[in-house]
Amino acid sequence: MRAIKTCGLRIGRKGGFAIESLAALVLVVFTAAVVFFLVSSGVVAVEGSEGASNAPTGSESLLNTQFIPVSQGGTLVAKDMVFCVEKNVDQVCDKAYEREVFYLGEEVHFSFEVVTSAQYGKVELRENYQIYGPDGSLLLSVDDSDDVIYKADTSETLEQVFFHDYFILGYDSPIGDYTLELVMTNPLVNKEAVIRKTVTVFP
Numbered sequence: 001m002r003a004i005k006t007c008g009l010r011i012g013r014k015g016g017f018a019i020e021s022l023a024a025l026v027l028v029v030f031t032a033a034v035v036f037f038l039v040s041s042g043v044v045a046v047e048g049s050e051g052a053s054n055a056p057t058g059s060e061s062l063l064n065t066q067f068i069p070v071s072q073g074g075t076l077v078a079k080d081m082v083f084c085v086e087k088n089v090d091q092v093c094d095k096a097y098e099r100e101v102f103y104l105g106e107e108v109h110f111s112f113e114v115v116t117s118a119q120y121g122k123v124e125l126r127e128n129y130q131i132y133g134p135d136g137s138l139l140l141s142v143d144d145s146d147d148v149i150y151k152a153d154t155s156e157t158l159e160q161v162f163f164h165d166y167f168i169l170g171y172d173s174p175i176g177d178y179t180l181e182l183v184m185t186n187p188l189v190n191k192e193a194v195i196r197k198t199v200t201v202f203p
Contacts, residue, residue: 074117074189075158078182081112081197092162101200104173108199109166110180116159119188123159125150126185131167134176140167175203 083100084093085107092111102108116123127149131140150161177198184193 074119074186074191076114076116076184076186076189076191076193078112078114078184078193078195081110081180081182081195083197083199084109084111087111087164092164100198101202102169103202104169104171104175107166107168109164110197111162111164112182112195114161114163114184114193116161116186116191117189118154118157118159121153121155122188123150123152123154123161124148124186124188125161126187127163127165127182128185129165129180129182132179132181133174134178135174139173139178142167169201173201175201177201 082093082098083102084097085099085102086094086097087109088094093109114125116125126147128141128143130138130142133139150163152159177200179196179198182195184195185191
């Protein structure tokens with residue numbers, strides 16, 4: 001009866017040494033790659049390297065970045081102020097009643113135009129004004145700078161708005177030239193416009 005020999009694959013001593021060397025080399029390369037990843041990600045700091053102990057991680061660098069805001073640009077113009085004794089249906093001074101001379105006890109109406117830039121499709125305007133008497137003293141101050149008097153959505157780059165307001169001359173008001181100083185503000189574009197106009201008051 002013939003014996004059946006099992007043919008097993010055997011590797012000579014020289015071949016086994018080559019395989020072991022290749023495996024060790026792969027292990028060294030893998031270890032170096034892991035260490036490089038840990039160092040570059042900031043998980044491990046290398047002693048003796050410059051700034052190793054204080055080097056910020058990627059997250060710290062992002063948090064410590066100072067973001068410089070984009071400067072806001074835009075337009076805000078207040079113009080064409082007129083005085084009158086009566087407004088029309090469009091809530092502006094009627095040209096037939098425009099004048100620059102008023103008398104004690106009258107209502108002094110005034111209208112003006114504002115042209116302003118829109119910001120992200122929105123327009124917001126605030127108003128305040130002061131009235132100075134003939135001697136330069138402040139007689140009236142209307143500060144609505146914290147109140148929005150006009151707010152709208154628009155598809156236009158520039159918005160044109162007409163305003164109307166008025167004040168009343170008391171019978172004991174001084175006689176002479178009054179100066180109306182109007183300040184319009186668009187907080188969305190961080191712009192302010194000032195317009196001044198003089199009106200004469202008679203008894």
